[in-house]
Amino acid sequence: MRIIYLHQYFNTPEMSGGTRSYEMARRMVAAGHEVHMITAYREDDKPGEWFTTDEAGIQVHWYPVPYSNHMSYGQRIKAFFAFAFAARKKALALEGDIVFATSTPLTIAIPGVLASSTTVVTTAVIVHALPSGLAAADSGTAKPGTGAFV
Numbered sequence: 001m002r003i004i005y006l007h008q009y010f011n012t013p014e015m016s017g018g019t020r021s022y023e024m025a026r027r028m029v030a031a032g033h034e035v036h037m038i039t040a041y042r043e044d045d046k047p048g049e050w051f052t053t054d055e056a057g058i059q060v061h062w063y064p065v066p067y068s069n070h071m072s073y074g075q076r077i078k079a080f081f082a083f084a085f086a087a088r089k090k091a092l093a094l095e096g097d098i099v100f101a102t103s104t105p106l107t108i109a110i111p112g113v114l115a116s117s118t119t120v121v122t123t124a125v126i127v128h129a130l131p132s133g134l135a136a137a138d139s140g141t142a143k144p145g146t147g148a149f150v
Helices: 020-030 073-094 106-117
Strands: 002-006 034-041 051-055 058-064 098-102 122-126 147-149
Touching: 002 020, 002 073, 020 034, 020 058, 034 073, 058 073, 073 106, 098 106
Parallel strands: 002 034, 002 098, 034 058, 098 122, 122 147
Antiparallel strands: 051 058
């Protein structure tokens, strides 16, 4: 199965931060799946073009979007949406069997849902922290072109 995995702040073990998505994707590869991780490259040393690396069999597609907590609120929102729309375009171009999107930030649902709405793939959006008053809905078996929020 060709899995398109969206995680804006994906990290490898060599990077600082959580590696949950790395470990999940690595295990998907070990199970025989082709995994394409779409993520943001947060450093300032790359031009504004996509580039790809192979990380333990995971094809990681990096899109340079500078981000820092030192940025203003408006700059951070702009970075989230810049990545969301670039990721949607990349996800569509990769033509996966399933789109798997995991937060943070919650804007990761945008490319996940939009990529699956124009194709016959299924989307699963994993939300790790829902705002107060919202509950995650388990849709059971999602139909192609629909999203499952779990």
